[in-house]
Amino acid sequence: MTEHLPARLGLSQQFDCSYLADRQEQLLVILDHSCYTPSKFEALLALGFRRSGDQIYRPHCPACSACKSVRVLAKAFLPTKSQKRKLNKAKNTFTVKYSDQQHPEYFPLYSKYITERHQDGSMFPPEQNQFNSFIFCHWLPITFIELWDQEKLVAVAVTDCMHNAVSAIYTFFDPDYEHYSVGTIMILEQLKFAKQYDKEFVYLGYQIDECAKMRYKTQFLPAQNRVADQWLAI
Known part of the structure; x- marks a missing residue:
């Protein structure tokens, strides 16, 4: 190509x-x-x-x-047995909401997530201005997919919306709920959102084979990697 x-x-x-x-x-x-x-x-x-x-x-x-773009073929995606179990477990606990506006609860949740899980990363210590400049965009519509435990915000998946695709920008969540596999749940919710609005692809960012914490992106199939300027099936 x-x-x-x-x-x-x-x-x-x-x-x-x-x-x-x-x-x-x-x-x-x-x-x-x-x-x-x-x-x-x-x-x-x-x-x-x-x-x-x-x-x-x-x-x-x-x-x-090492960085290879990953996109999931949203219309053909079917969750695995393990992913279905996680969805069923979450269904009995959480409510999913969509928003096109940020809410005051976002930054405290992001701050807790970065402080407890990513102190060794470039986003620590969390700052409001850095959060705003990283997450938000003036020229593109964003959907915030929210996970709620009754009145408590548990997770937010920042999701860019285009005509035929969505792009997963960043997900942050309350580490107290990690045992629910919240990161996986939020990708599954982005795929559900994409199917609901007839999108072909969900872009998950970059996969790095040598980086263990990035390998989860190949668990959502069918999917493609971009290698040598071509999209190839994973």
């Missing part, structure tokens, strides 16, 4: 990789403002790009190609 990249691109400086301790990371950044629309972004997702806040990027590391 021949790529059709915008004319205006930027290349970041190299910095320490967030996932592989012995690697350096570099990003290719879209500078063409005409690309910052839902339809153009959907085309760029198919070329392996993602967004962080208002910015569209993808890894462009000179000595490493």
Whole structure:
């Protein structure tokens, strides 16, 4: 497949990789403002790009190609027996809600999640401004898929919505509920959302085979990896 990249691109400086301790990371950044629309972004997702806040990027590391985009074929997806058990367990405890607006409960939940689970990451310590600049976007509609335990917010899956696809941006949850496999539940809810609105793909970001905490993305099938500019079945 021949790529059709915008004319205006930027290349970041190299910095320490967030996932592989012995690697350096570099990003290719879209500078063409005409690309910052839902339809153009959907085309760029198919070329392996993602967004962080208002910015569209993808890894462009000179000595490493470990990051591979993953997308699930939403219409064909069927949960495994294990995933069905998790859904059934959650169904008796939680309520799922959709919102197109952020709520005051989001940042305290995010702060607890980062503080208890990701103190070794770049988002610690959690800050409101950093949270806003990372999660929210001015040019794209976002759906917040929420998991509630009665009146208590348990999890939020930040989900970008395009014509034919959704993109899973970030999920944060209350670590006290980890035994419910909340991370898995929220991906399953994003897939359910995609089916409900007749979307073809759910983009899950980047898979890194050498990073154990990223391997969960291949548990949702059928799915594809983007390898050497082609989407190949996992």
